[in-house]
Amino acid sequence: MILTVEADGDQRYINLPQEFLDQVGWKVGDTIIWANKNGEWTMTKKEFNMFDVEQEIHKCWAITEALQVLLDYYHDLTEDQRLNLLIGYIEYYELRFNNLWNAFEQALKAQHQAKASPSDFKINIPT
Numbered sequence: 001m002i003l004t005v006e007a008d009g010d011q012r013y014i015n016l017p018q019e020f021l022d023q024v025g026w027k028v029g030d031t032i033i034w035a036n037k038n039g040e041w042t043m044t045k046k047e048f049n050m051f052d053v054e055q056e057i058h059k060c061w062a063i064t065e066a067l068q069v070l071l072d073y074y075h076d077l078t079e080d081q082r083l084n085l086l087i088g089y090i091e092y093y094e095l096r097f098n099n100l101w102n103a104f105e106q107a108l109k110a111q112h113q114a115k116a117s118p119s120d121f122k123i124n125i126p127t
Contacts, residue, residue: 029102048106056100063093 003014021027024045031046070077070085077085 029098030106046106047110048103049110050107052103053100053107056096056103060093060096060100063089063096 003016005012005014007013016026026032026045033044033046035042035044066089070082070089074082
């Protein structure tokens with residue numbers, strides 16, 4: 001499969017077609033590790049283990065600290081500031097908990113399933 005490198009300002013990226021994602025068993029939200037080996041790029045899906053799940057749980061617990069800050073400064077903030085902080089917390093922690101769930105699912109899958117095929121795919125990207 002040939003993929004085109006696209007640009008957005010200084011950023012370079014490639015769009016992975018859904019058929020490719022389906023073929024390799026990847027989904028939006030998966031963590032992909034890139035490695036350059038002698039000009040040939042390898043993409044590998046990061047497999048989470050229970051240690052990764054534990055790390056994600058600890059990150060999610062940070063919400064208690066964030067809420068404590070809001071409580072400490074509650075009377076110094078306007079109603080708009082309070083609501084903006086709460087909306088931000090909701091969005092941020094939605095992402096955190098999605099990462100936690102993703103790590104949990106992948107750790108369970110890795111624990112209960114032997115790999116049927118290699119998860120590495122090589123793509124030549126011109127530099």
